[in-house]
Amino acid sequence: MAATHPRHAATTAAADLGDATERTLALVAPLSDADVETAHSALMSPLVWDLAHIAAYEDLWIVCRHGGGELLQPQLAAMYDAFETPRAVRGDLPLLDRAQALRYLAEVRKRTLDVLAQRGVGNGELVELVLRHEHQHNETMLQAIELAHLQPGPELRPDPRPAASGGHTDLEPVEVPGGECTIGAGRFGFAYDNERPRHRIELPAFRIGRAPITNATWLTFTEGGGYERREWWSDEGWSWKEDYDITHPGGWARGPAGWRQWRIDGWSPLNEYEPVVHVSWFEADAFARAHGARLPTEAEWEKAATWDQSPGRARRYPWGDEPPCPRRANLGQTGLGPHPAGAHPHGASPCGALGMLGDVWEWTASDFRGYDGFVAHPYREYSEVFFGSDYKVLRGGSWASRERVATATMRNWDLPLRRQIFSGLRLAWD
Numbered sequence: 001m002a003a004t005h006p007r008h009a010a011t012t013a014a015a016d017l018g019d020a021t022e023r024t025l026a027l028v029a030p031l032s033d034a035d036v037e038t039a040h041s042a043l044m045s046p047l048v049w050d051l052a053h054i055a056a057y058e059d060l061w062i063v064c065r066h067g068g069g070e071l072l073q074p075q076l077a078a079m080y081d082a083f084e085t086p087r088a089v090r091g092d093l094p095l096l097d098r099a100q101a102l103r104y105l106a107e108v109r110k111r112t113l114d115v116l117a118q119r120g121v122g123n124g125e126l127v128e129l130v131l132r133h134e135h136q137h138n139e140t141m142l143q144a145i146e147l148a149h150l151q152p153g154p155e156l157r158p159d160p161r162p163a164a165s166g167g168h169t170d171l172e173p174v175e176v177p178g179g180e181c182t183i184g185a186g187r188f189g190f191a192y193d194n195e196r197p198r199h200r201i202e203l204p205a206f207r208i209g210r211a212p213i214t215n216a217t218w219l220t221f222t223e224g225g226g227y228e229r230r231e232w233w234s235d236e237g238w239s240w241k242e243d244y245d246i247t248h249p250g251g252w253a254r255g256p257a258g259w260r261q262w263r264i265d266g267w268s269p270l271n272e273y274e275p276v277v278h279v280s281w282f283e284a285d286a287f288a289r290a291h292g293a294r295l296p297t298e299a300e301w302e303k304a305a306t307w308d309q310s311p312g313r314a315r316r317y318p319w320g321d322e323p324p325c326p327r328r329a330n331l332g333q334t335g336l337g338p339h340p341a342g343a344h345p346h347g348a349s350p351c352g353a354l355g356m357l358g359d360v361w362e363w364t365a366s367d368f369r370g371y372d373g374f375v376a377h378p379y380r381e382y383s384e385v386f387f388g389s390d391y392k393v394l395r396g397g398s399w400a401s402r403e404r405v406a407t408a409t410m411r412n413w414d415l416p417l418r419r420q421i422f423s424g425l426r427l428a429w430d
């Protein structure tokens with residue numbers, strides 16, 4: 001993977017890891033010890049767990065597996081293993097406190113840099129795995145911060161917000177012609193195991209929403225009886241909605257002055273142009289039925305995001321092969337929330353769909369399964385253990401995904417009742 005000079009690759013990796021940790025620290029810097037150390041919800045880890053888990057993961061994969069060293073703190077391995085210690089119990093453990101966790105992070109990083117200086121990055125895969133792991137935990141930490149209404153928000157300088165595109169385009173379909181396309185990541189470069197192998201499929205023609213569904217359109221659904229009309233809901237979705245008394249997306253509240261929305265930087269009036277966020281798969285599915293539509297399958301999503309009909313090949317990103325930049329997509333966490341739907345016309349995909357990467361993760365109709373020919377990664381527990389009909393796939397990353405992670409073939413997954421993630425949707429039609 002690393003085609004550059006070994007010393008240069010090690011220096012670049014060290015700088016990238018430094019950048020990742022700078023962000024990790026910026027997310028917790030303004031928060032009190034109590035905010036960092038408390039489990040605010042059974043759905044989310046205490047932030048201090050994420051800090052030490054990031055360190056434990058790096059120690060395991062770079063210092064031990066890549067460098068051949070011993071674990072720095074073997075007695076912590078189980079407590080900071082995501083599988084041995086599920087989220088719901090992380091608040092009850094004798095976790096390291098904030099100062100100890102930060103020290104652990106710093107000590108592991110010193111060991112990592114020693115390994116990189118001595119052995120280089122090898123083929124680069126394990127270093128990339130660790131780097132993306134920290135990026136992904138930063139998104140999880142932002143979910144926890146938003147969900148728990150922690151204030152002040154992260155110490156990030158926000159990007160300027162683009163204007164709304166002038167007109168709602170979320171119910172407007174774009175055509176995707178039928179025929180072959182390729183799905184999944186190619187053989188070269190880093191990709192997670194579940195993105196491979198790249199394969200050809202044939203899809204009938206379909207239509208997909210030009211933009212993700214906005215708050216304004218969702219409000220029409222909410223106020224039009226969307227949460228009361230039994231016929232729009234699946235049996236499981238209806239029971240979930242009834243059990244938890246769900247009547248609107250997560251983070252919404254109705255006040256004397258109208259609907260408000262909790263965002264990472266506080267309450268604000270519901271922004272009609274922004275994509276709806278914090279909806280579950282059950283809600284997304286009901287919304288689609290209410291509109292005589294459906295959720296796209298993930299293959300349809302990927303085809304709409306990447307397939308360039310005339311050369312007959314998949315683009316690396318919706319707009320082409322150049323890496324993400326703020327003109328094209330709201331990624332990188334510094335948007336502090338979704339931008340208005342359709343606000344990044346330079347990020348249009350070949351079929352004209354907007355906002356396929358960034359802003360909100362988009363629920364698809366698909367269960368999370370391995371592609372034919374799937375081979376588990378070195379980190380076996382990353383995907384395979386979640387395959388089956390329990391989890392639904394989300395695509396496209398969110399404003400809280402770092403650019404490096406949010407590729408057009410990246411697959412995320414969650415249970416259909418979950419909405420702590422930055423999850424929205426776009427519609428599809430036959």
Ligand SMILES: [Fe+2]
Binds near residue numbers: 053082137
């Ligand atoms: Fe993790």
